[in-house]
Amino acid sequence: MNIAIDGPAGAGKSTVAKAVASRLRYVYIDTGAMYRALAWAVLQAGISVEDEEAVAALLQHNRIRLERSGNEQRVFWNDTDVTGEIRTPEVSRYASIVASYGAVRSLMLILQRRMAEQGNVVMDGRDIGTHVLPDAEVKIFLTASIRERAKRRFAELMAQGHATTVEELEAEIAERDRRDSEREVAPLRQAADAVLVDTTGRSVEDVVDHILQICKRTGEEAK
Secondary structure, eight states: OOEEEOTTTTSSSSHHHHHHHHTTEEEEHHHHHHHHHHHHHHHHHHTTEEEEOHHHHHHSSSOEEEEEEEEEEEOOOOOOOOOOTTTSSHHHHHHHHHHTHHHHHHHHHHHHHHHHHTTEEEEESSSSSIITTTTTTEEEEEEEEEHHHHHHHHHHHHHOEEEEEOHHHHHHHHHHHHHHOOOOSSSOOOTOEEEEEEEOOOHHHHHHHHHHHHHHHHHHHHO
């Protein structure tokens, strides 16, 4: 089966999706990392993030590649490993902007569906269950309180040496939620047939076990 995991920034999608894929021995596809890679490339190229045509052209004439390395996923822009470069606050802000462009999402849609063609994938993002993989057998919508998401992001950025505050991150996350939910193309929303999972105050292991139980029930019902 294919598993779609959607949700707002900081809900724990990547961590949970990666763990679910590992437990099931499925392929993990982090679509957020693809938009981050493009955002990184926009910064490197020095083009305006407001120029949708130029951003889309940059994506069309270059290549994003995801590779598994042990238990980690590496992200490549052409032949450059950008895994560690795409997690900065600046790239996060740019990623939210480039992800709002219809031309960019159309190109990404082709790439993402091609990656999922073989089946047995866990794909996470903002519009996987509603737009990218609407026929996925299991759809999960992960959420958490803004405060919880800000605290998680704060811990991550502090570990990387970036100075910020939880309050600043709360404001940034709230704005990103608004932008993702209100964009015209493939907005962030829960698919009608997705299972809502609130991760506030829950461990990764608990959430992963919950999702695996959903997958098990779905597989049994399909027999």
